Amino acid sequence: MKFTIxxxxxxxIIVISCxxxxxxxxxxxxxxxxxxxxxxxxLKLPGKSxxxxxxxxxxxxTAKVFVKPNIRTSHTSINSQLxxxxxxxxxxxxxxxxxxxxxxxxxxxxxxxxxxEGDSLKFEALFYKCECLIYKQKFHxxxxxxxxxxxxxxxxNSVLERSLIRLGQVYCALERRKEAQAMFAKFxxxxxxxxYKEIANCEAIRSE
Numbered sequence: 001m002k003f004t005i006x007x008x009x010x011x012x013i014i015v016i017s018c019x020x021x022x023x024x025x026x027x028x029x030x031x032x033x034x035x036x037x038x039x040x041x042x043l044k045l046p047g048k049s050x051x052x053x054x055x056x057x058x059x060x061x062t063a064k065v066f067v068k069p070n071i072r073t074s075h076t077s078i079n080s081q082l083x084x085x086x087x088x089x090x091x092x093x094x095x096x097x098x099x100x101x102x103x104x105x106x107x108x109x110x111x112x113x114x115x116x117e118g119d120s121l122k123f124e125a126l127f128y129k130c131e132c133l134i135y136k137q138k139f140h141x142x143x144x145x146x147x148x149x150x151x152x153x154x155x156x157n158s159v160l161e162r163s164l165i166r167l168g169q170v171y172c173a174l175e176r177r178k179e180a181q182a183m184f185a186k187f188x189x190x191x192x193x194x195x196y197k198e199i200a201n202c203e204a205i206r207s208e
Contacts (some may be wrong), residue, residue, distance in 0.1 A: 009195050021151040079121055082111045086128055093135065123152065129164060129195035134173075143170050161191050172202035 089104035091097075112129045115122030126149055133142035146167040150160060163189035171180035184200045191197075198204070 025034060037208050047142060082108070085111065086124075089128065089132070101132075101135060105129075105135070108132060118154045120156050120159075123149070123155050127159050127163055127166075130163070134166065134170065137173075139173050143167065143174070146170065157191075161187070161194055161196065164190070165196050168200065169202070169205045172205050176203065 039049050084108040087100060089108065092100035092104060108125055108128045109132070112122065112125035115125060126145065130145045131151065132162050133139075134146060146163050149155065150163050150167065155163075164183060168180045168183035169181060169189065171177070180202055185199050187194070188197065194200075
């Protein structure tokens, strides 16, 4: 029995020493990397994804652009469009193209409501809005609009000149001759050298 124990003792020593070496080796190993699922989960956490941060920055920059537009650029663009609408209206009125006149009048009305108060282009658009009312024989509406227009303190002379004549002609159409003559007299006093003097009378509307 003793002899057997003596034979087994070296074997036990060898097994024990191998076991300790394996344990030490295991403790020195690098921890396993995170699984693919763990990485995906981490990306969803707030504040850790670059993809979530960048869009916020781009949105802020875009918002500033829209909050502070280039007024001069948009102003010029609208001016060009207004000129086109007026040209189309006048061209259509020459041949009595009702369809295109109506379409142009809708555009002009839109511009009249778009420009800021005191803008010279607004006055121009308002005058042609009145032209559209006259064309549609809405004389009472045109009278009110023209009266409001000529009372504006910032109205350019080029618009005031035409508005006075048109208001006089509207009075003619409404058979209010005294008011018409008073308006024509006011026009002649303020614009004695106007190129529109020949139509500053009730007779001028008969051929229209």
